[in-house]
Amino acid sequence: xxxxxxxxxxxxxxxxxxxxxxxAVTVTGCTxxxxxxxxxxxxxxVDLAGAADVRPDETDYCKIDADNKDLVLSGEVxxxxxxxxxxxxxxxxxxxxPTEESLPLDLEGGVSIDEG
Amino acid sequence: MNLTLHLTENCNMxxxxxxREKCPKDMTEEVLYKACDLAFSKGQRAGLCFFGxxxxxxxxxxxxxxxxxxxxxxxxxxxxDCKMTTNGxxxxxxxxxxxxxxxxxxxxxFDGKAQDVCRFFVGGQxxxxxxxxxxxxLLSYMPDATAxxxxxxxxxxxxxxxxxxxxxxxxxxxxxxxxxxxxxxxTDSDLELLREQLEMxxxxxxxxxxxxxxxxxxxxxxxxxxxxxxxxxxxRCHLGVRQLxxxxxxxxxxxxxxxxxxxYLLGNVFDGIDDAKVIELAKKSxxxxxxxxxxxxxRCTNSCGCANRMNTGDENKVSPLQxxxxxxxxxxxxxxxxxxxxxxxxxxxxxxx
Numbered sequence: 400x401x402x403x404x405x406x407x408x409x410x411x412x413x414x415x416x417x418x419x420x421x422x423a424v425t426v427t428g429c430t431x432x433x434x435x436x437x438x439x440x441x442x443x444x445v446d447l448a449g450a451a452d453v454r455p456d457e458t459d460y461c462k463i464d465a466d467n468k469d470l471v472l473s474g475e476v477x478x479x480x481x482x483x484x485x486x487x488x489x490x491x492x493x494x495x496x497p498t499e500e501s502l503p504l505d506l507e508g509g510v511s512i513d514e515g
Numbered sequence: 516m517n518l519t520l521h522l523t524e525n526c527n528m529x530x531x532x533x534x535r536e537k538c539p540k541d542m543t544e545e546v547l548y549k550a551c552d553l554a555f556s557k558g559q560r561a562g563l564c565f566f567g568x569x570x571x572x573x574x575x576x577x578x579x580x581x582x583x584x585x586x587x588x589x590x591x592x593x594x595x596d597c598k599m600t601t602n603g604x605x606x607x608x609x610x611x612x613x614x615x616x617x618x619x620x621x622x623x624x625f626d627g628k629a630q631d632v633c634r635f636f637v638g639g640q641x642x643x644x645x646x647x648x649x650x651x652x653l654l655s656y657m658p659d660a661t662a663x664x665x666x667x668x669x670x671x672x673x674x675x676x677x678x679x680x681x682x683x684x685x686x687x688x689x690x691x692x693x694x695x696x697x698x699x700x701x702t703d704s705d706l707e708l709l710r711e712q713l714e715m716x717x718x719x720x721x722x723x724x725x726x727x728x729x730x731x732x733x734x735x736x737x738x739x740x741x742x743x744x745x746x747x748x749x750x751r752c753h754l755g756v757r758q759l760x761x762x763x764x765x766x767x768x769x770x771x772x773x774x775x776x777x778x779y780l781l782g783n784v785f786d787g788i789d790d791a792k793v794i795e796l797a798k799k800s801x802x803x804x805x806x807x808x809x810x811x812x813x814r815c816t817n818s819c820g821c822a823n824r825m826n827t828g829d830e831n832k833v834s835p836l837q838x839x840x841x842x843x844x845x846x847x848x849x850x851x852x853x854x855x856x857x858x859x860x861x862x863x864x865x866x867x868x
Contacts, residue, residue: 400703402838408810411849413856414742417868504562504596505758506622506661507519507771 517562517596517758518554519771520547520580522573524763528602528642531633532667532694534772534825537568546765547576549784551583553761555593556787562596564758566771571605581617600624600663602634603649604642611656622663622690623653627677629670647684654685662686667694668705674712679719682730690733693840695825696772701836710843717851724855729866738814738848739855740867747813754800754820754830755781755793769796770821803833815841 523541526533542550554561561584565577581597588595598620614621623646626634630643653660662681666674674691681689693701693709716732723730741748754769761767762774765784773779779796782789806817816822817837820830827834856863 400701400706400835400839402805402833402835403842404806404809405811405842406809411742411852413739413849413852413863414745416856416860417743417864418745504517504560504564504598504620505519506598506620506663507564507566507600507758507760 516554516557517560517564518550519564519566519758519760520550520570521566521568521760521762521771521774522547522570522576523568525572526567526569526602527572527604527637528569529635529637529639530665531669532665532696532698534696534698535568537637540763541573542576542761542763542765544576544579546761546763546784547580548583549765550761551580551587553784553787554584555587555591555595558593560594560596561588562598562758565597565599565601566760569602569605570599571601571610574605574610577610578613581613581619585617596620598622602642603646603653604636606649606653608652608656611653615656620660621653621657622661623650624665625650625662625681626664626666626670627662627673627680629664629666629673629677632670632673633665633667650684650686658685659687661688661690663690663692665692665694666709667699668701671705671709671712674709675715675719678716678732682723687729688731688733692734693836695822695834695836697825706836706839706843709840710847713843713847717847720851721854721858724862724866725858727862731866734844735848735851736867738845739852742814742849742852743868748816753797755796759788770824772821772824799831801831803831805838806833811842811845814845817841 520542524535524538525541526535526537529537551561551563554563563580563584565580567573570577577599584595584597587593597617599614600622601624603623603625625646626632630646631641634642636642650662662684664677664681670677678689678691713734717735720730720732720735737748740746754773759767759769759781760771760774761784766774767781767783767788768774768776768779769781780789781792781796800818800820802812803817803823806812806815809815809817815838817833818831822837823832823834824830826837852863852867855867
C-alpha cells in the first residue's frame, strides 16, 4: 500500500466515444446515434438532443430535476490574489460569498468519497 | 444553503468502524429553528440533511423542522429539500408517511451481508434481521431509496455478496465506500482481497447490464460517469461551502470529521457563518503534493478533506490507503465501462452520460 503517481494514463475509449457522440448530436441536432457502434442497434432509446440529462451525483438520488447542477461558485473572474479551490473553481475572497449559491443537497454519512 | 443537522450525538447502535463518540446530547428546538432559518438565509434553495448519531432518535425534531421549513418555503418561495441518513432500526410507517409527504430522500446505512460483522446494537445484539425488515418497509414507501454500505477490512470478504444481496432486496441504488479512520486497520492483503471482490462485483454489474436491469452502484458508477462527463471527482469536496454540519449546540464546521476542532469552527447558527474563516479554509486547500504529477489527479478523490483528515490528520495530505484504493477502482471501473460500452453503447450512454 503506497502512494504511486500514475503515468501514461489514457482516457478510456468509452468516454471518448460517448463524448464524440454527444458533441456530434449537439451540432447536428440529430437524435439518432450518428455512428454505428460495435454491437450497437439502430433503435435509439436515448434522446440525445441537446445536452445529456442533468444527473445528480450518486448520493443525490431523491430529487432529480434541472436545478441539480454542478457546483459553480460565483467569482470566476480572474482577479489577482484569487484563491483556487480544488476542481479549478476560483474563489475570490472579495467577490464571492461561497455560501450563497444553491447546491444539491448531499446525503451525509460514511466518508462520502464518491459516493457516498 | 445546505446544512447537515446533527440532531443528536446519541445512537442505538455501536459499529466497529464508527469514529463518532456517542453521548446523550441532543439538539435543542432553539438551535433547530435557527438552523432552519440559516438554511433559508442564503441561496435559492434550502437543504437539510438529518443526521446524528441516529437521527430517528429525535423524530420529534424532524417533524418540527419539516413543518417549519415547509411553511417557510411556502412564504418565501425558496425551495426546500431534505434528506436523512439513518441506520433504519427506528423507521416506522408513520414516519415514512411523513417523509414521503416531505419528499425526503432516505439513505439507509446498511452493510448488507457484512452487517453482523461490524454493526451491532448497543449491548451487542446483531442488527441484520431488524434492518433487513426495515429496508423492505422503506422500499415499500420509497422504491428509490439508497443503501449506504461502509466496508471495513473485516467486511471485505462479503463485498460482492452484499452488492448482490442489496440488489435482490430491491435497492436500485447502492453506495459502497471503504471505512476510513483510526478504528480500522487496512493491510495489503485486505486490499488484494478487496480487488478480487471488486472484480466479482464488476462481473455482476455486467451481468445485470446484459439483462437490462438498471442498478446503480456508486463505487463504479461514479467513476464511469465522471470520466464521461469530464467531471473532476475531487470537485465534490468544498470544505465549508457545499454543506455545513451543525452540531447539537449549533456550531458550524466544514465537514463532519472536523467537528469539535475549534480551529475549524466556522460560526454558529445564532451569529451566522464566519465568511472570513471559510475563505481562509479555501486558501489552505490544495492538491496534495504527492498527487500533483499523477495522471489520475482529476479522477480520484485525493482532495476530499474529510477522508484525508481521517486518514492522515491533514486535509491536504492523501493516504497510501486512499491512493491504492482509488487507483484500483479507477482501473476496474474503466475496464467495466469499456465492456458495457461495447455491449450496448446507447444504453450505456443512457445510464452513464
